[in-house]
Amino acid sequence: MNVIAIANQKGGTGKTTSAAAFAVLLSRCGIATHLVDMDPQASLSAAFDLVDPGGRLFEALANRSPLPITRVAEHLTITPSSIDLSRGETQFIAEPGREFLLRDCLEATPLPSEATVIVDCPPSLGILSLACLTAASALCVVVQPGGFELKTLVHLQETVAVLRQRINPRLYVVGAVLTNCHPRRAITDQVAEEVGRSYRVLGRVRADARILYATTAGKVYHLNRSKALDDYRFVVRNLRKVLPWLRNGSKASAVSSAG
DSSP states (O other), X not given: OEEEEEEOSSSSSSHHHHHHHHHHHHHHTTOOEEEEEOOTTOHHHHHTTOOOTTOHHHHHHHHTOOOOOEEEETTEEEEOOOGGGGGHHHHGGGSTTGGGHHHHHHHHSOOOTTOEEEEEOOSSSSHHHHHHHHHOSEEEEEEOSSHHHHHHHHHHHHHHXXXXXXXXXXXXXXXXXXXXXXXXXXXXXXXXXXXXTTSOEEEEEEOOHHHHHHHHTTOGGGOOOOHHHHHHHHHHHHXXXXXXXXXXXXXXXXXXXXX
C-alpha cells in the first residue's frame, strides 16, 4: 500500500494543513486518496468539517479491524479522529506488535488498490507516531522556519534511522516542506539551507490567511484561490516526480492549473 506519513514531533508547523492540501490536490488530479487523521487533536478531521463519533478510529486500532471511512469527494475519503485516540499512547504501549497497529488496520480496510494513503501523524514521537511511520512507505517532513524547529528534526532523524534498521526498511524519506514562510525574512533562507543538508526541499509555502481560515472553518476542500495552495501545487508536482505511484491520474493538469 502506498502510504505517505506527514510528520514533525513539534506542533504548529503546518503539518495538518499540508496533509489536507496534498489530499485535496491529489484527489483533484483523479488520484484515489485516503486521509488518516492519527492526531487525537483531530484538526485534520475538523478541516473537512468531520468528527469521529464514538471513537471509531481508536476502536479499530485496538481491535486491528478495518478503519472507518467517510467520503469527502469523488476521489477523496478520510478516517476521522477524536480525543478518544489519546488513550492509545498508554493503552497500546503493552500491546504486542504495537508498531504494526495502523499497518494491520490499513491492510484490512477496503481501499482501492491504487489508492494513496496520507497519514497526519501526532506532534510527538510516541506509540501512535511510530505506528504511522511503520505503516508508511514514504515520509514527508514539515518544517516551519525557526531555530527550535531545526533542533526537533535531529530527534526525528534518529527515530527514522532506528525504525528503518529494525522495523520498516522500506520507509523512504521523500523530503521536507517549509511552511508559513515569509520571503523577506532571512530565517527562511537559513532554515531552507540547513534543512537541505538532510532532506530534499520539496518547496516553500507562504504564510496565507485564506488557507488558515478554510481549514479552521472546515472548508478546506472547497478552497481554490490561495497563495499557500499555489505553493502546495508546486510541492505536489515535486512529490509526483519523486514517487512513481503518484504519476498517474485522470486529471494530470489539475495540480498546475486548478484555482
